[in-house]
Amino acid sequence: MSNILVKEIYKSYGNTSVIEDISIEIKSKEFITLVGPSGCGKSTLLRIIAGLEQINSGKIYIDQKDVTFVRPSDRNLAMVFQSYALYPHLTVKENMLTPLKLRDLSSFQRFPLIGKYFAKKKLEKLDILVSETAEILRLKKLLNRKPGQLSGGQRQRAALGRAMVRKPIAFLMDEPLSNLDAALRVHMRSELSELHKKLGITFIYVTHDQAEALTMSNRMAVMMDGRILQLDEPNKIYSEPNCIKVAEFIGSPKINILPATTDKLGYLSIGNFKSNFKTKIKNTKIFIGFRSENIILNKKTNQFNGRVKHIENLGSDYFLHLKVKSLSNKIIIRISQCDFTNIKVDSSIDFSINLEKILFFDVDGVRFNASYHTFQKKIA
């Protein structure tokens, strides 16, 4: 069904380029997330797909039709804004009716005051559409309220309702949850996922919050500086990022990146610690990355000793910020509640890195497979 294809688009404001050569194919019914730090061009890309921004070059296709120069409303996409942008002078119902009226009624039938008497039948139909949508979103009781009388979550649902009534071929969402409080945001994450399953419509979701991207999407595109760095399933992005930037952006706490070297036989050494871990590359400077959970405490195998500089209590887990003498970078490790015993700031901690799970990056930050162990099968 719906299939959105973005082909080699460029976009710049004056001399500043915001989007550089982005191509992306969005499959029908998929939940795709565009994620990246602010200013990376993710919202611009969304607005380009919506038709709210013109592009300098490139093409956009929806269902194989070239829509590059088609008006936003004629693309049959719906957008949910970060600020919701509900018309403040209209009730929820009127807000939801607006896109329908503009689509289905002639300009004469939309004429203020008298127009409605000439479109009674059509209006009745539209009312049914609105109440159906309101049913799905549990908005029925709120239909006659104005946006000002709604709570944040209710406004969110009303905005979704206005987007849904038209039965668009795709939903575009621009950070829709960022105005909600933390608890509600987590709740809405699962609601949105459920809604996606229920409606079976393409969702294109923009966020700077990697947790939202990881939890909800089928695929996610990590964007930086106007480019898509990686487009893949969330778990792949987490476990196999293709460069340091992606690795650092995804995952909380941030991945630990350390400079390392290999000797002439290919053995890896990190700081002072020479491992017996053999890599395919010899005599090179590289970077290694490992997630905070890929650490084993108090094992005397490949040893590091660090001093606790800072402790973050997350309830279920603790993040320890460690300073290791031989390493310039701080290291963050995650330990679970039950392992957390008697650790204070300035405590000394022995730990080792789970070398099996290490990611290798060359000096330019591009990941490569260096391990004989973990990625052997794939290399073959």
Next chain:
Amino acid sequence: MNYDIGQPIKHFLLVLGAIIVILPFYSMMSYSFQSQGEIETGKNSKGEKAGFLGTQEKIVDQFCFKSNTPEKEEVNSLMLKMPGKTEREVYNILLKDVTENCLKKPAYMNYTQAFTKAPLLRYLLNGVIVTASIFLLQVVVALPAAYALAKLRFVGREFIFTLVLLCLLIPIHAVALPLYIMLAKLGLTNSYAALIIPWTISVFGIFLMRQFFMTVPDDYIDAGRMDGMSEFSIIWRVMLPTAVPALLAFAIFSVVAHWNDYFWPRVVITGDPDLFTPPLGMRVFKQDTEGDLHGPMMAVAVTIVTPLIVAFLIAQKRFIEGITFSGMK
């Protein structure tokens, strides 16, 4: 106890300012209740002080007296009924009658004269027609212009906005003559058009609305576009409702300025008194040779000002309530 001398001084200055502002209104109200003599001397014929409401000592209505002065025929017909009296005596009897009939309380007299000698209702109607038309047309012009200047990207936008700002600096009196000549050549003087057309483009309105629209989040406009609105629908269906507080502020400026305007109507309405706006109504009582009739004149002034004050009091509440951007976060 820490006694702050600053506070009483501040209040004193504020009260003084208030008095200075209110005093002319006080005089206007007070004079509109008083007779000419009371206005000029502050006392009535018995020497009593007039006060705010005047003494309301009955005086002769000059207009009434003049129009009812006994005529020859009346005197003659009465002489037949009163034999033995001279023409002079009969005339005096009639005159006394007229004088008594024309004795009125000054307040009543001033206001009735205001509404009868000057067709004030007609003038008020003219005023309503003119100010309402001006305001509506100003909105019709200013909203799209302000929207374009605030929200659309096009070459020369900043330049045009600079022009708008520059136009704010031009006083009307500087362009009054060219405007008048233009209207005269088009044969439009002495018409509603002459009163309305020069004011339809309000640079102040454009500026004010542009500044306001700058604060309206772009998301509303994008939402409108996604919903399928044309740019003009966005202006009337999205921007206008959010701009109600700003429009009210502009309405006050516009309506007050044009309702009270004496200068421009005086320039373009030269003949037809049916087109007089309310302030021109005061001219009726400006009788250069016999001195002005201040009482009725002030009654006209009070009548003109009252609707404005009432309108302001009503609008003020709306001002404070305002429509906030409650649709946003």
